[in-house]
Amino acid sequence: MNRIQQKLQEDKKLLSIYFTAGFPEMNDTQKIITELAKNGVDFIEIGLPFSDPLADGPTIQQSSTQALRNGMTTEKLFEQLQDIRKSTDIPLIIMGYFNPMLQYGVEKFCKKCQECGIDGLIIPDLPVDVFHEAYQSLFEKYGLLNIFLITPQTSEDRIRYIDSVSNGFIYMVSSASVTGSTSGFGEDTRAYFRRIDGMNLKNPQIVGFGIKDEETFKQATEFAKGAIIGSAFIKHLEEHGTEKIAHFIHHVKPLT
């Protein structure tokens, strides 16, 4: 069983953290992963920076621009990750746009992921039908789960289709927005969380977009298995570097 699937079986709400590889400093990747894992984070999403991240808001886009300026490349990310499994067992997911993967070679990319111990991928601009037709068997060959997004506008039929080709969790985008643009969840959003929960999908849902602290984490996980923090963590790294990661995590999810 894949590390993501194992973690999803634990009887608790899960916290996933996103960070952009190569930000704030080129060689922070390993340190950030180690700190997050040590402080009770359940999944880590490692962002492969892209020049034109059209689903991201300004915070994550700027971190990507900085990471690219720092010299981050696909090859360098794999170099940074090659020994990561010697120090941690936390489920690791690479999140990135499809073009850099296409240029690297999709099969070579998947193979490298397997060699480094990556468990899954999130590729926002790879549509589910293209994945299903062209890449699903390749991902399976290298033991990678592919995580799909759904939004409040995704139709029920499509959610069921996405559920049928998924084998990990469904990334439930909290509202119609790019990353980092909401504050708190209103009644509409909670009704949406409840509606999806009521669909009894085979894959659990993890909420992303708009989670930044303990309160929003609790709201997001009332009807979902877990939640993802991205922009708020990037802002923290921007202000404090890699020094106060523990403080940030315990602010969201106090030690119990």
Add this chain to the structure above:
Amino acid sequence: MSYQVDEKGYYGDFGGAYIPEMLYPNVEELRSKYLQVMQDEKFQEDFKNLLKDYVGRPTPLYFASRLSEKYQTKIYLKREDLCHTGAHKVNNTIGQILMAQHLGKKRIIAETGAGQHGVATATVCALMGMECIVYMGEIDIERQAPNVARMKMLGATVIPAKSGSKTLKDATNEAIRDWINNPVDTHYIIGSVVGPHPYPDMVARFQSVISEEIQKQLKEKEGTTDPDFVVACVGGGSNAAGAYYHYLDNPKVGIIAVEAAGKGVHSGESAATSALGKPGIIHGSKTLLMQTTDGQITEPYSISAGLDYPGVGPMHANLYQTGRGEFISITDEDAMKAGLELAKLEGIIPAIETSHALAIFEGRKFRKDDVVVVNLSGRGDKDLNTYIDFFNL
């Protein structure tokens, strides 16, 4: 073999809809309805009437006798510069604003490079009384000030794109983000034959009025619907798609696409996508794309704000890859000289985009009896400052 789009939205290997799930409902709504809406009788009637009475179509097909004499071939200019708002862009925005109305949308967003598409969008929004937001790169806002003023007069809000190269590609990213954030009431009027399916096909169909008219007009003037060559400049490629459309599957008609080589194809400051690009994904479609070996999109350069886009539409990528189209790159300098030459020989000041297409006659020889139609995509008023600076006028 057909060079038209297939039912999945591909032109050969290129096209498709590589979009985040957040955009899926919007794009899917359009995909499932656009052909049906376009075939609707009322839609056709409104579209044709507006093109005739508001845009001023048909635009003339003008035999450029002095230019023809100089280059020893028969050169016709399709005068899209005489369209209302000064370029071919309005053919598409008229079509798309009617499409938006049929889909029940209330708010329009658009991206613009040179400002021609922004002006055309702001114009049709004013015409229909719809809210209009135009994203434009900060650098383009500076170099296309008259068009920014026009958009504002027409009631549009112009929002500067400040990320990346601060030009067209970044304005497009910002517009896509706006659409993601406003999925229900907003229609995104893309200005070129780029973006996810069905945009390349839909925009090409709206622009195909150009080649439809060329067929009729050439028949009157030359006794044949088919020229030997159709020439057009390609940034994203909407004027070119419109000029080629009815000739795509007619091998007797040669297709010539002209790209901006900037300061030279290999100078590092260029926008010649066919020469420098590789297959990749930009703004939702698979196409030829200027990028690093790592798949990061590179920043294009051209003296012409309408041509500095790092990709081309998927139709053009396929024309290049299959050899159906002949692709030529023209430097800033050669384009500027060709623009000035047309002004002096024919009394027409072309947009610098079009000047690239006109510049091919210096190097590409045609036979004396060849009929060559150049799509004169826009007028040069917006580029006067660039012409003034370049030639010290």
